[in-house]
Amino acid sequence: MGLKSKWIMMLVILLVVGTITGCMTSTSGGEQARKDGLEEKVVVYSPHGKDILQDFEKQFEKEYPHVDVEWLDIGSQEILDRVRSEKANPQADLWWGAPSVMFEQARDEGLLQPYHPGYADSLPKEFRASDWSWTGTSQTPEVIMYNTREVPEGEVPRDWDDLLDPKWKDRIIIRYPLASGTMRTVFSALIYRDYKETKRPDQGYEWLKKLDANTKEYSANPEMMYSKVARGEGALTIWNMPDTVMLKETKNYPFDFVIPESGTPVLTEGIALVKGGKHPKAAKAFYEFVNSKQAMKHLAKTYYRIPTRNDIQGLPAWIAETRIKPMDLDWGFLQEKENEWMDHWDQKIKNKAKQKEE
Missing domain, CATH: 3.40.190.10 (Periplasmic binding protein-like II)
Structure with missing residues:
Protein backbone atom coordinates (compact mmCIF):
# COMPACT_ATOMS: atom_id res chain seq x y z
CA MET A 1 0.00 0.00 0.00
CA GLY A 2 1.45 3.36 -1.00
CA LEU A 3 1.93 6.26 1.40
CA LYS A 4 -0.99 8.14 -0.14
CA SER A 5 -3.26 5.12 0.29
CA LYS A 6 -2.21 4.72 3.94
CA TRP A 7 -3.10 8.35 4.68
CA ILE A 8 -6.48 7.93 3.01
CA MET A 9 -7.15 4.77 5.09
CA MET A 10 -6.17 6.54 8.33
CA LEU A 11 -8.46 9.46 7.49
CA VAL A 12 -11.38 7.09 6.84
CA ILE A 13 -10.77 5.34 10.20
CA LEU A 14 -10.67 8.67 12.06
CA LEU A 15 -13.91 9.80 10.44
CA VAL A 16 -15.64 6.52 11.35
CA VAL A 17 -14.40 6.67 14.96
CA GLY A 18 -15.46 10.30 15.25
CA THR A 19 -18.94 9.52 13.94
CA ILE A 20 -19.37 6.62 16.38
CA THR A 21 -18.12 8.73 19.30
CA GLY A 22 -20.50 11.54 18.37
CA CYS A 23 -23.42 9.14 18.24
CA MET A 24 -22.44 7.71 21.63
CA THR A 25 -22.23 11.19 23.15
CA SER A 26 -25.59 12.16 21.70
CA THR A 27 -27.17 8.93 22.92
CA SER A 28 -25.63 9.39 26.37
CA GLY A 29 -26.99 12.94 26.55
CA GLY A 30 -30.43 11.77 25.49
CA GLU A 31 -30.42 8.97 28.05
CA GLN A 32 -29.41 11.37 30.84
CA ALA A 33 -32.05 13.87 29.82
CA ARG A 34 -34.67 11.13 29.89
CA LYS A 35 -33.34 9.96 33.25
CA ASP A 36 -33.82 13.49 34.63
CA GLY A 37 -37.29 13.53 33.12
CA LEU A 38 -36.39 16.61 31.04
CA GLU A 39 -36.27 17.31 27.35
CA GLU A 40 -32.90 18.16 25.81
CA LYS A 41 -33.78 21.80 25.11
CA VAL A 42 -35.69 24.78 26.49
CA VAL A 43 -36.47 27.92 24.46
CA VAL A 44 -36.74 31.19 26.42
CA TYR A 45 -38.05 34.55 25.17
CA SER A 46 -36.86 37.43 27.35
CA PRO A 47 -36.14 41.18 27.34
CA HIS A 48 -33.61 40.84 30.19
CA GLY A 49 -30.57 41.38 27.98
CA LYS A 50 -27.65 39.17 27.03
CA ASP A 51 -25.76 39.61 30.32
CA ILE A 52 -28.48 38.02 32.45
CA LEU A 53 -29.47 35.50 29.80
CA GLN A 54 -25.93 34.28 29.17
CA ASP A 55 -25.31 34.09 32.91
CA PHE A 56 -28.37 31.95 33.63
CA GLU A 57 -27.88 29.86 30.52
CA LYS A 58 -24.45 28.91 31.88
CA GLN A 59 -25.72 28.29 35.42
CA PHE A 60 -28.69 26.19 34.33
CA GLU A 61 -26.67 24.10 31.88
CA LYS A 62 -24.15 23.43 34.66
CA GLU A 63 -26.98 22.13 36.84
CA TYR A 64 -28.64 20.30 33.93
CA PRO A 65 -25.75 19.54 31.54
CA HIS A 66 -27.92 17.68 29.06
CA VAL A 67 -30.43 20.49 28.55
CA ASP A 68 -29.55 23.19 26.01
CA VAL A 69 -30.89 26.66 26.80
CA GLU A 70 -31.81 28.69 23.72
CA TRP A 71 -32.90 32.29 24.26
CA LEU A 72 -34.13 35.21 22.20
CA ASP A 73 -33.45 38.69 23.60
CA ILE A 74 -36.19 41.05 22.34
CA GLY A 75 -38.51 43.69 23.81
CA SER A 76 -41.53 42.79 25.91
CA GLN A 77 -44.09 43.94 23.35
CA GLU A 78 -42.24 42.06 20.64
CA ILE A 79 -42.43 38.93 22.76
CA LEU A 80 -46.18 39.29 23.25
CA ASP A 81 -46.69 39.86 19.53
CA ARG A 82 -44.49 36.88 18.70
CA VAL A 83 -46.24 34.54 21.15
CA ARG A 84 -49.57 35.66 19.67
CA SER A 85 -48.44 34.97 16.12
CA GLU A 86 -47.05 31.56 17.12
CA LYS A 87 -50.14 30.46 19.04
CA ALA A 88 -50.94 27.65 16.60
CA ASN A 89 -47.34 26.41 16.68
CA PRO A 90 -45.51 27.76 19.75
CA GLN A 91 -41.76 28.15 19.36
CA ALA A 92 -41.02 29.33 22.91
CA ASP A 93 -41.38 27.28 26.08
CA LEU A 94 -40.93 30.07 28.60
CA TRP A 95 -41.47 33.84 28.69
CA TRP A 96 -39.16 35.40 31.28
CA GLY A 97 -39.56 39.11 31.93
CA ALA A 98 -42.17 41.79 31.14
CA PRO A 99 -44.56 43.97 33.12
CA SER A 100 -47.43 42.05 34.69
CA VAL A 101 -50.00 43.90 32.58
CA MET A 102 -48.56 42.23 29.48
CA PHE A 103 -48.79 38.79 31.07
CA GLU A 104 -52.40 39.59 31.96
CA GLN A 105 -53.07 40.35 28.29
CA ALA A 106 -51.46 37.05 27.31
CA ARG A 107 -53.51 35.20 29.95
CA ASP A 108 -56.75 36.73 28.66
CA GLU A 109 -55.84 35.56 25.16
CA GLY A 110 -55.16 31.99 26.28
CA LEU A 111 -51.42 32.12 25.54
CA LEU A 112 -50.11 30.97 28.93
CA GLN A 113 -50.05 27.65 30.77
CA PRO A 114 -50.85 27.97 34.50
CA TYR A 115 -48.16 26.62 36.82
CA HIS A 116 -48.06 26.45 40.62
CA PRO A 117 -44.37 26.76 41.54
CA GLY A 118 -42.66 25.10 44.46
CA TYR A 119 -42.08 28.44 46.22
CA ALA A 120 -45.75 29.50 45.99
CA ASP A 121 -46.15 30.01 49.75
CA SER A 122 -43.48 32.74 49.74
CA LEU A 123 -45.15 34.79 46.99
CA PRO A 124 -47.71 37.44 48.07
CA LYS A 125 -50.97 37.43 46.12
CA GLU A 126 -50.29 40.79 44.47
CA PHE A 127 -47.34 39.25 42.67
CA ARG A 128 -49.17 36.54 40.72
CA ALA A 129 -52.15 35.83 38.51
CA SER A 130 -55.22 34.47 40.24
CA ASP A 131 -54.91 31.23 38.25
CA TRP A 132 -51.08 31.07 38.46
CA SER A 133 -50.73 31.62 34.71
CA TRP A 134 -47.87 33.99 35.59
CA THR A 135 -45.94 34.89 38.72
CA GLY A 136 -43.87 37.93 39.63
CA THR A 137 -40.09 37.64 39.81
CA SER A 138 -39.05 41.17 40.74
CA GLN A 139 -40.31 44.69 41.42
CA THR A 140 -39.03 47.43 39.14
CA LEU A 267 -43.74 47.33 37.75
CA THR A 268 -43.97 43.68 38.63
CA GLU A 269 -41.75 41.67 36.29
CA GLY A 270 -43.19 38.26 35.53
CA ILE A 271 -42.48 34.80 34.21
CA ALA A 272 -44.79 32.27 32.54
CA LEU A 273 -44.93 29.02 30.65
CA VAL A 274 -46.05 29.39 27.04
CA LYS A 275 -49.12 27.26 26.38
CA GLY A 276 -48.30 24.44 24.01
CA GLY A 277 -44.55 24.80 24.43
CA LYS A 278 -42.67 21.78 23.12
CA HIS A 279 -40.42 21.31 26.16
CA PRO A 280 -42.69 21.74 29.23
CA LYS A 281 -40.60 19.75 31.73
CA ALA A 282 -37.38 21.60 30.95
CA ALA A 283 -39.33 24.88 31.01
CA LYS A 284 -40.64 24.17 34.52
CA ALA A 285 -37.13 23.30 35.68
CA PHE A 286 -35.83 26.62 34.30
CA TYR A 287 -38.80 28.45 35.87
CA GLU A 288 -37.97 27.04 39.31
CA PHE A 289 -34.23 27.57 38.82
CA VAL A 290 -34.38 31.30 38.07
CA ASN A 291 -36.76 31.88 40.99
CA SER A 292 -34.83 29.87 43.59
CA LYS A 293 -33.45 31.59 46.70
CA GLN A 294 -29.94 31.35 45.32
CA ALA A 295 -31.01 32.87 42.00
CA MET A 296 -32.95 35.66 43.71
CA LYS A 297 -29.88 36.62 45.76
CA HIS A 298 -27.70 36.50 42.67
CA LEU A 299 -30.14 38.64 40.68
CA ALA A 300 -30.30 41.16 43.53
CA LYS A 301 -26.55 41.41 44.12
CA THR A 302 -25.38 41.19 40.53
CA TYR A 303 -28.26 42.65 38.51
CA TYR A 304 -30.02 44.84 41.10
CA ARG A 305 -33.36 43.08 40.94
CA ILE A 306 -35.73 43.49 43.90
CA PRO A 307 -37.29 40.06 44.52
CA THR A 308 -41.01 39.48 44.97
CA ARG A 309 -40.45 36.44 47.18
CA ASN A 310 -40.72 37.40 50.85
CA ASP A 311 -38.39 34.72 52.22
CA ILE A 312 -35.06 35.92 50.77
CA GLN A 313 -32.44 36.77 53.39
CA GLY A 314 -29.12 38.56 52.98
CA LEU A 315 -30.18 41.01 50.27
CA PRO A 316 -28.06 44.10 49.50
CA ALA A 317 -28.58 47.08 51.79
CA TRP A 318 -29.71 49.32 48.92
CA ILE A 319 -32.86 47.23 48.55
CA ALA A 320 -33.79 47.54 52.22
CA GLU A 321 -32.92 51.24 52.34
CA THR A 322 -34.56 52.40 49.08
CA ARG A 323 -37.65 54.47 49.67
Whole structure:
Protein backbone atom coordinates (compact mmCIF):
# COMPACT_ATOMS: atom_id res chain seq x y z
CA MET A 1 0.00 0.00 0.00
CA GLY A 2 1.45 3.36 -1.00
CA LEU A 3 1.93 6.26 1.40
CA LYS A 4 -0.99 8.14 -0.14
CA SER A 5 -3.26 5.12 0.29
CA LYS A 6 -2.21 4.72 3.94
CA TRP A 7 -3.10 8.35 4.68
CA ILE A 8 -6.48 7.93 3.01
CA MET A 9 -7.15 4.77 5.09
CA MET A 10 -6.17 6.54 8.33
CA LEU A 11 -8.46 9.46 7.49
CA VAL A 12 -11.38 7.09 6.84
CA ILE A 13 -10.77 5.34 10.20
CA LEU A 14 -10.67 8.67 12.06
CA LEU A 15 -13.91 9.80 10.44
CA VAL A 16 -15.64 6.52 11.35
CA VAL A 17 -14.40 6.67 14.96
CA GLY A 18 -15.46 10.30 15.25
CA THR A 19 -18.94 9.52 13.94
CA ILE A 20 -19.37 6.62 16.38
CA THR A 21 -18.12 8.73 19.30
CA GLY A 22 -20.50 11.54 18.37
CA CYS A 23 -23.42 9.14 18.24
CA MET A 24 -22.44 7.71 21.63
CA THR A 25 -22.23 11.19 23.15
CA SER A 26 -25.59 12.16 21.70
CA THR A 27 -27.17 8.93 22.92
CA SER A 28 -25.63 9.39 26.37
CA GLY A 29 -26.99 12.94 26.55
CA GLY A 30 -30.43 11.77 25.49
CA GLU A 31 -30.42 8.97 28.05
CA GLN A 32 -29.41 11.37 30.84
CA ALA A 33 -32.05 13.87 29.82
CA ARG A 34 -34.67 11.13 29.89
CA LYS A 35 -33.34 9.96 33.25
CA ASP A 36 -33.82 13.49 34.63
CA GLY A 37 -37.29 13.53 33.12
CA LEU A 38 -36.39 16.61 31.04
CA GLU A 39 -36.27 17.31 27.35
CA GLU A 40 -32.90 18.16 25.81
CA LYS A 41 -33.78 21.80 25.11
CA VAL A 42 -35.69 24.78 26.49
CA VAL A 43 -36.47 27.92 24.46
CA VAL A 44 -36.74 31.19 26.42
CA TYR A 45 -38.05 34.55 25.17
CA SER A 46 -36.86 37.43 27.35
CA PRO A 47 -36.14 41.18 27.34
CA HIS A 48 -33.61 40.84 30.19
CA GLY A 49 -30.57 41.38 27.98
CA LYS A 50 -27.65 39.17 27.03
CA ASP A 51 -25.76 39.61 30.32
CA ILE A 52 -28.48 38.02 32.45
CA LEU A 53 -29.47 35.50 29.80
CA GLN A 54 -25.93 34.28 29.17
CA ASP A 55 -25.31 34.09 32.91
CA PHE A 56 -28.37 31.95 33.63
CA GLU A 57 -27.88 29.86 30.52
CA LYS A 58 -24.45 28.91 31.88
CA GLN A 59 -25.72 28.29 35.42
CA PHE A 60 -28.69 26.19 34.33
CA GLU A 61 -26.67 24.10 31.88
CA LYS A 62 -24.15 23.43 34.66
CA GLU A 63 -26.98 22.13 36.84
CA TYR A 64 -28.64 20.30 33.93
CA PRO A 65 -25.75 19.54 31.54
CA HIS A 66 -27.92 17.68 29.06
CA VAL A 67 -30.43 20.49 28.55
CA ASP A 68 -29.55 23.19 26.01
CA VAL A 69 -30.89 26.66 26.80
CA GLU A 70 -31.81 28.69 23.72
CA TRP A 71 -32.90 32.29 24.26
CA LEU A 72 -34.13 35.21 22.20
CA ASP A 73 -33.45 38.69 23.60
CA ILE A 74 -36.19 41.05 22.34
CA GLY A 75 -38.51 43.69 23.81
CA SER A 76 -41.53 42.79 25.91
CA GLN A 77 -44.09 43.94 23.35
CA GLU A 78 -42.24 42.06 20.64
CA ILE A 79 -42.43 38.93 22.76
CA LEU A 80 -46.18 39.29 23.25
CA ASP A 81 -46.69 39.86 19.53
CA ARG A 82 -44.49 36.88 18.70
CA VAL A 83 -46.24 34.54 21.15
CA ARG A 84 -49.57 35.66 19.67
CA SER A 85 -48.44 34.97 16.12
CA GLU A 86 -47.05 31.56 17.12
CA LYS A 87 -50.14 30.46 19.04
CA ALA A 88 -50.94 27.65 16.60
CA ASN A 89 -47.34 26.41 16.68
CA PRO A 90 -45.51 27.76 19.75
CA GLN A 91 -41.76 28.15 19.36
CA ALA A 92 -41.02 29.33 22.91
CA ASP A 93 -41.38 27.28 26.08
CA LEU A 94 -40.93 30.07 28.60
CA TRP A 95 -41.47 33.84 28.69
CA TRP A 96 -39.16 35.40 31.28
CA GLY A 97 -39.56 39.11 31.93
CA ALA A 98 -42.17 41.79 31.14
CA PRO A 99 -44.56 43.97 33.12
CA SER A 100 -47.43 42.05 34.69
CA VAL A 101 -50.00 43.90 32.58
CA MET A 102 -48.56 42.23 29.48
CA PHE A 103 -48.79 38.79 31.07
CA GLU A 104 -52.40 39.59 31.96
CA GLN A 105 -53.07 40.35 28.29
CA ALA A 106 -51.46 37.05 27.31
CA ARG A 107 -53.51 35.20 29.95
CA ASP A 108 -56.75 36.73 28.66
CA GLU A 109 -55.84 35.56 25.16
CA GLY A 110 -55.16 31.99 26.28
CA LEU A 111 -51.42 32.12 25.54
CA LEU A 112 -50.11 30.97 28.93
CA GLN A 113 -50.05 27.65 30.77
CA PRO A 114 -50.85 27.97 34.50
CA TYR A 115 -48.16 26.62 36.82
CA HIS A 116 -48.06 26.45 40.62
CA PRO A 117 -44.37 26.76 41.54
CA GLY A 118 -42.66 25.10 44.46
CA TYR A 119 -42.08 28.44 46.22
CA ALA A 120 -45.75 29.50 45.99
CA ASP A 121 -46.15 30.01 49.75
CA SER A 122 -43.48 32.74 49.74
CA LEU A 123 -45.15 34.79 46.99
CA PRO A 124 -47.71 37.44 48.07
CA LYS A 125 -50.97 37.43 46.12
CA GLU A 126 -50.29 40.79 44.47
CA PHE A 127 -47.34 39.25 42.67
CA ARG A 128 -49.17 36.54 40.72
CA ALA A 129 -52.15 35.83 38.51
CA SER A 130 -55.22 34.47 40.24
CA ASP A 131 -54.91 31.23 38.25
CA TRP A 132 -51.08 31.07 38.46
CA SER A 133 -50.73 31.62 34.71
CA TRP A 134 -47.87 33.99 35.59
CA THR A 135 -45.94 34.89 38.72
CA GLY A 136 -43.87 37.93 39.63
CA THR A 137 -40.09 37.64 39.81
CA SER A 138 -39.05 41.17 40.74
CA GLN A 139 -40.31 44.69 41.42
CA THR A 140 -39.03 47.43 39.14
CA PRO A 141 -39.38 51.14 40.00
CA GLU A 142 -39.19 53.54 37.05
CA VAL A 143 -36.86 56.56 37.28
CA ILE A 144 -35.41 59.51 35.44
CA MET A 145 -31.95 58.37 34.37
CA TYR A 146 -29.33 60.98 33.49
CA ASN A 147 -25.70 61.36 32.40
CA THR A 148 -23.79 62.85 35.32
CA ARG A 149 -21.25 64.42 32.95
CA GLU A 150 -23.96 66.21 31.00
CA VAL A 151 -26.32 67.25 33.80
CA PRO A 152 -24.98 69.17 36.83
CA GLU A 153 -26.39 68.02 40.16
CA GLY A 154 -28.32 71.24 40.67
CA GLU A 155 -30.10 70.89 37.31
CA VAL A 156 -31.26 67.28 37.60
CA PRO A 157 -35.03 66.93 37.03
CA ARG A 158 -36.76 65.95 40.25
CA ASP A 159 -40.18 65.04 38.90
CA TRP A 160 -41.95 64.08 35.69
CA ASP A 161 -43.05 67.59 34.80
CA ASP A 162 -39.45 68.82 34.94
CA LEU A 163 -38.77 66.83 31.76
CA LEU A 164 -40.98 69.29 29.86
CA ASP A 165 -38.67 72.25 30.52
CA PRO A 166 -37.50 73.68 27.14
CA LYS A 167 -33.88 73.41 28.30
CA TRP A 168 -34.09 69.64 27.69
CA LYS A 169 -35.06 70.02 24.02
CA ASP A 170 -33.15 67.43 21.94
CA ARG A 171 -31.42 66.16 25.07
CA ILE A 172 -33.83 63.33 25.86
CA ILE A 173 -33.46 59.88 24.26
CA ILE A 174 -36.21 57.34 24.94
CA ARG A 175 -36.59 53.64 24.21
CA TYR A 176 -39.15 53.23 21.41
CA PRO A 177 -42.33 52.75 23.45
CA LEU A 178 -44.34 50.50 21.16
CA ALA A 179 -41.69 47.77 21.42
CA SER A 180 -41.08 48.19 25.14
CA GLY A 181 -43.39 46.96 27.87
CA THR A 182 -41.62 49.26 30.32
CA MET A 183 -42.19 52.42 28.28
CA ARG A 184 -45.75 51.50 27.32
CA THR A 185 -46.55 51.18 31.01
CA VAL A 186 -44.78 54.42 31.95
CA PHE A 187 -46.58 56.40 29.23
CA SER A 188 -49.92 54.86 30.20
CA ALA A 189 -49.30 55.69 33.86
CA LEU A 190 -48.52 59.31 33.00
CA ILE A 191 -51.78 59.58 31.05
CA TYR A 192 -53.66 57.98 33.95
CA ARG A 193 -52.43 60.62 36.43
CA ASP A 194 -55.05 63.07 35.15
CA TYR A 195 -57.45 60.54 33.69
CA LYS A 196 -58.42 59.22 37.12
CA GLU A 197 -59.84 62.68 37.92
CA THR A 198 -61.06 63.93 34.54
CA LYS A 199 -62.03 60.58 32.97
CA ARG A 200 -60.41 61.86 29.77
CA PRO A 201 -56.89 61.23 28.38
CA ASP A 202 -56.50 64.71 26.86
CA GLN A 203 -54.22 66.18 29.52
CA GLY A 204 -52.04 63.10 29.40
CA TYR A 205 -51.80 63.33 25.62
CA GLU A 206 -50.82 66.98 25.92
CA TRP A 207 -48.09 66.04 28.40
CA LEU A 208 -46.71 63.44 25.98
CA LYS A 209 -46.75 66.02 23.16
CA LYS A 210 -44.52 68.28 25.22
CA LEU A 211 -42.23 65.38 26.04
CA ASP A 212 -42.08 64.46 22.35
CA ALA A 213 -41.02 68.04 21.55
CA ASN A 214 -38.01 67.59 23.85
CA THR A 215 -37.17 64.07 22.67
CA LYS A 216 -34.24 63.76 20.28
CA GLU A 217 -35.01 60.17 19.23
CA TYR A 218 -36.70 56.91 20.14
CA SER A 219 -34.07 54.15 20.28
CA ALA A 220 -34.81 50.78 18.73
CA ASN A 221 -33.41 48.84 21.70
CA PRO A 222 -32.11 49.54 25.23
CA GLU A 223 -28.43 49.06 24.31
CA MET A 224 -28.61 51.82 21.71
CA MET A 225 -30.26 54.10 24.25
CA TYR A 226 -27.64 53.34 26.90
CA SER A 227 -24.76 53.99 24.50
CA LYS A 228 -26.12 57.28 23.22
CA VAL A 229 -26.87 58.66 26.66
CA ALA A 230 -23.45 57.48 27.90
CA ARG A 231 -21.70 59.22 24.96
CA GLY A 232 -23.56 62.43 25.65
CA GLU A 233 -25.68 62.33 22.50
CA GLY A 234 -28.52 62.70 24.96
CA ALA A 235 -28.52 63.72 28.61
CA LEU A 236 -31.68 62.12 29.97
CA THR A 237 -34.03 59.21 29.59
CA ILE A 238 -36.84 57.39 31.38
CA TRP A 239 -35.88 53.90 32.43
CA ASN A 240 -35.85 51.56 35.41
CA MET A 241 -33.78 51.86 38.57
CA PRO A 242 -32.15 48.39 38.59
CA ASP A 243 -30.71 48.73 35.09
CA THR A 244 -29.46 52.23 35.84
CA VAL A 245 -27.55 51.11 38.93
CA MET A 246 -26.24 48.02 37.16
CA LEU A 247 -24.87 50.02 34.22
CA LYS A 248 -23.26 52.49 36.58
CA GLU A 249 -21.54 49.93 38.78
CA THR A 250 -20.67 47.16 36.32
CA LYS A 251 -19.92 49.11 33.14
CA ASN A 252 -18.82 52.44 34.62
CA TYR A 253 -21.40 54.37 32.64
CA PRO A 254 -21.79 57.95 33.92
CA PHE A 255 -25.36 57.30 35.02
CA ASP A 256 -27.42 58.19 38.05
CA PHE A 257 -31.14 58.43 38.68
CA VAL A 258 -33.92 60.29 40.44
CA ILE A 259 -37.09 58.66 41.72
CA PRO A 260 -39.82 61.18 40.77
CA GLU A 261 -41.07 62.95 43.87
CA SER A 262 -44.77 62.74 42.97
CA GLY A 263 -44.61 58.96 42.57
CA THR A 264 -43.57 56.42 39.98
CA PRO A 265 -44.92 53.23 38.42
CA VAL A 266 -43.48 50.19 40.18
CA LEU A 267 -43.74 47.33 37.75
CA THR A 268 -43.97 43.68 38.63
CA GLU A 269 -41.75 41.67 36.29
CA GLY A 270 -43.19 38.26 35.53
CA ILE A 271 -42.48 34.80 34.21
CA ALA A 272 -44.79 32.27 32.54
CA LEU A 273 -44.93 29.02 30.65
CA VAL A 274 -46.05 29.39 27.04
CA LYS A 275 -49.12 27.26 26.38
CA GLY A 276 -48.30 24.44 24.01
CA GLY A 277 -44.55 24.80 24.43
CA LYS A 278 -42.67 21.78 23.12
CA HIS A 279 -40.42 21.31 26.16
CA PRO A 280 -42.69 21.74 29.23
CA LYS A 281 -40.60 19.75 31.73
CA ALA A 282 -37.38 21.60 30.95
CA ALA A 283 -39.33 24.88 31.01
CA LYS A 284 -40.64 24.17 34.52
CA ALA A 285 -37.13 23.30 35.68
CA PHE A 286 -35.83 26.62 34.30
CA TYR A 287 -38.80 28.45 35.87
CA GLU A 288 -37.97 27.04 39.31
CA PHE A 289 -34.23 27.57 38.82
CA VAL A 290 -34.38 31.30 38.07
CA ASN A 291 -36.76 31.88 40.99
CA SER A 292 -34.83 29.87 43.59
CA LYS A 293 -33.45 31.59 46.70
CA GLN A 294 -29.94 31.35 45.32
CA ALA A 295 -31.01 32.87 42.00
CA MET A 296 -32.95 35.66 43.71
CA LYS A 297 -29.88 36.62 45.76
CA HIS A 298 -27.70 36.50 42.67
CA LEU A 299 -30.14 38.64 40.68
CA ALA A 300 -30.30 41.16 43.53
CA LYS A 301 -26.55 41.41 44.12
CA THR A 302 -25.38 41.19 40.53
CA TYR A 303 -28.26 42.65 38.51
CA TYR A 304 -30.02 44.84 41.10
CA ARG A 305 -33.36 43.08 40.94
CA ILE A 306 -35.73 43.49 43.90
CA PRO A 307 -37.29 40.06 44.52
CA THR A 308 -41.01 39.48 44.97
CA ARG A 309 -40.45 36.44 47.18
CA ASN A 310 -40.72 37.40 50.85
CA ASP A 311 -38.39 34.72 52.22
CA ILE A 312 -35.06 35.92 50.77
CA GLN A 313 -32.44 36.77 53.39
CA GLY A 314 -29.12 38.56 52.98
CA LEU A 315 -30.18 41.01 50.27
CA PRO A 316 -28.06 44.10 49.50
CA ALA A 317 -28.58 47.08 51.79
CA TRP A 318 -29.71 49.32 48.92
CA ILE A 319 -32.86 47.23 48.55
CA ALA A 320 -33.79 47.54 52.22
CA GLU A 321 -32.92 51.24 52.34
CA THR A 322 -34.56 52.40 49.08
CA ARG A 323 -37.65 54.47 49.67
CA ILE A 324 -40.06 54.60 46.75
CA LYS A 325 -43.43 56.30 46.40
CA PRO A 326 -45.51 54.13 44.05
CA MET A 327 -48.08 55.81 41.82
CA ASP A 328 -51.70 55.05 42.62
CA LEU A 329 -52.57 53.04 39.52
CA ASP A 330 -55.47 50.83 38.48
CA TRP A 331 -53.44 48.17 36.69
CA GLY A 332 -56.46 46.40 35.29
CA PHE A 333 -57.75 49.63 33.78
CA LEU A 334 -54.31 50.44 32.35
CA GLN A 335 -54.32 47.04 30.70
CA GLU A 336 -57.68 47.83 29.05
CA LYS A 337 -56.60 51.26 27.83
CA GLU A 338 -52.94 50.73 26.97
CA ASN A 339 -53.37 49.77 23.30
CA GLU A 340 -55.82 52.62 22.66
CA TRP A 341 -53.57 55.19 24.31
CA MET A 342 -50.39 53.94 22.68
CA ASP A 343 -52.01 53.85 19.24
CA HIS A 344 -52.97 57.50 19.75
CA TRP A 345 -49.38 58.33 20.74
CA ASP A 346 -48.02 56.54 17.69
CA GLN A 347 -50.42 58.15 15.21
CA LYS A 348 -51.01 61.60 16.68
CA ILE A 349 -48.01 62.48 18.85
CA LYS A 350 -44.77 60.70 17.90
CA ASN A 351 -42.33 63.04 16.12
CA LYS A 352 -45.10 65.54 15.30
CA ALA A 353 -43.16 68.43 16.86
CA LYS A 354 -40.17 67.75 14.61
CA GLN A 355 -42.40 67.50 11.55
CA LYS A 356 -43.83 70.96 12.30
CA GLU A 357 -40.34 72.39 12.64
CA GLU A 358 -39.36 70.97 9.27
